[in-house]
Amino acid sequence: MPGPSAELVQQLYRIPPDRFVAARDAAVAEARRAGDPGTARQLARLRRPTVAAWLVNLLAIQRPELVADLVQLADALRTAQRELRGPRLRELSAQRRAVVGALVAEVRKLAVTESDAPPAGRLPLAEVESTLNAAFSDVDVAEQVRAGRLLRAASYAGFGEVPRPQLRLVTGDDEEEPEEERPARRPGTQRGRPEAVPRPDRAAERAEQAAQRAARAERARQRRALDRELAKARTDQQRAEAELTEAAGQERDDVAVLDGIEAELAELERRRAVAEQDLSRAKLARRAAERAVTVARRRAGEVEAAVEALAAEEGDADEGGGAGD
Numbered sequence: 402m403p404g405p406s407a408e409l410v411q412q413l414y415r416i417p418p419d420r421f422v423a424a425r426d427a428a429v430a431e432a433r434r435a436g437d438p439g440t441a442r443q444l445a446r447l448r449r450p451t452v453a454a455w456l457v458n459l460l461a462i463q464r465p466e467l468v469a470d471l472v473q474l475a476d477a478l479r480t481a482q483r484e485l486r487g488p489r490l491r492e493l494s495a496q497r498r499a500v501v502g503a504l505v506a507e508v509r510k511l512a513v514t515e516s517d518a519p520p521a522g523r524l525p526l527a528e529v530e531s532t533l534n535a536a537f538s539d540v541d542v543a544e545q546v547r548a549g550r551l552l553r554a555a556s557y558a559g560f561g562e563v564p565r566p567q568l569r570l571v572t573g574d575d576e577e578e579p580e581e582e583r584p585a586r587r588p589g590t591q592r593g594r595p596e597a598v599p600r601p602d603r604a605a606e607r608a609e610q611a612a613q614r615a616a617r618a619e620r621a622r623q624r625r626a627l628d629r630e631l632a633k634a635r636t637d638q639q640r641a642e643a644e645l646t647e648a649a650g651q652e653r654d655d656v657a658v659l660d661g662i663e664a665e666l667a668e669l670e671r672r673r674a675v676a677e678q679d680l681s682r683a684k685l686a687r688r689a690a691e692r693a694v695t696v697a698r699r700r701a702g703e704v705e706a707a708v709e710a711l712a713a714e715e716g717d718a719d720e721g722g723g724a725g726d
Contacts, residue, residue: 404439404440405440405443405444409444410447410550411549413447414450414455414458414462414550415463415549417452417455417515417517417518418449418450418452418455420517421449421450421455422449425444425449428444429441429444429445432444448552449552450552450553451552451553451554452524452525453528453553453554454551454553454554456511456512456524456529457508457532457533457546457554458549458550459508459512459515459549460504460508460511461547461548461549462549463511464511467504467507468504468546468549470500471501471533471536472536472543472546474493474496474497474500474537475543477493478494478497478537479537479540487633490634494637494641497534501533501534505526505530508529509521509526512524520663521659522659522660522663523656526656527649527653531649532546532554532555535555535556536555539555
């Protein structure tokens with residue numbers, strides 16, 4: 402059954418949630434105009450992702466190789482947990498923390514390039530981290546993350562599938578003796594009837610019982626080793642979860658600090674704008690005062706010249722009058 406192309410669906414899920422519905426409805430209308438009602442119906446069923454889910458989708462679409470590494474590491478971690486391989490589990494858990502931290506940092510970088518993304522201080526990075534961690538314990542979440550079609554953030558409730566090992570204490574009575582180890586019946590005897598022969602060698606019986614005790618002891622030793630390995634794996638899990646909780650709390654604190662700094666920056670920007678306006682007005686007033694000074698100086702010069710001319714005329718008149726006398 403034909404439907405929307407993978408490229409179209411990927412393009413829709415790359416759009417920020419605020420514009421998703423409008424873009425989806427436009428794609429539905431386009432499909433109907435093209436005479437493809439089936440594609441239109443499938444597109445109409447697409448749901449808007451949350452901001453955290455959109456960020457994870459953006460990561461899967463923009464950096465698919467990083468998400469592929471995460472899915473591969475998740476598979477390896479689940480395998481190590483099922484097989485209770487402690488050293489390998491600790492190594493992969495350390496890799497998990499490093500990979501998730503790097504992916505969250507990459508999400509922050511990608512969000513900066515998106516025009517309609519929330520401010521850096523308001524990105525739900527804790528939900529993104531929780532979703533990426535959930536991919537390690539839930540195969541379905543890992544597949545949704547890889548496909549870039551996540552609708553909402555996933556909760557992280559431990560890492561990996563750690564099934565309780567199916568152990569059973571086997572006693573000597575539970576085992577069936579191999580045929581070759583059973584005492585051979587003498588010719589002429591029948592099963593279930595006592596043999597009319599001398600009693601079997603007690604040394605052989607003691608050796609057989611010692612072998613059974615040794616086998617039971619080996620199984621008990623193996624069980625204790627598995628129990629210790631399981632306890633250590635669970636301790637590592639609890640430690641890792643505590644580290645996650647601490648890291649998430651630190652992130653929230655850092656986000657609060659960043660929000661405060663951004664608020665201070667906004668206030669400084671406002672004060673800067675006011676100061677720039679005051680400076681502009683002061684410059685205009687200074688220029689007006691400079692023009693007034695220039696006009697006043699020119700006028701003073703003109704008056705001084707007129708006074709000097711008048712004084713000169715008066716001097717000439719006085720000299721002329723003296724000569725007449």
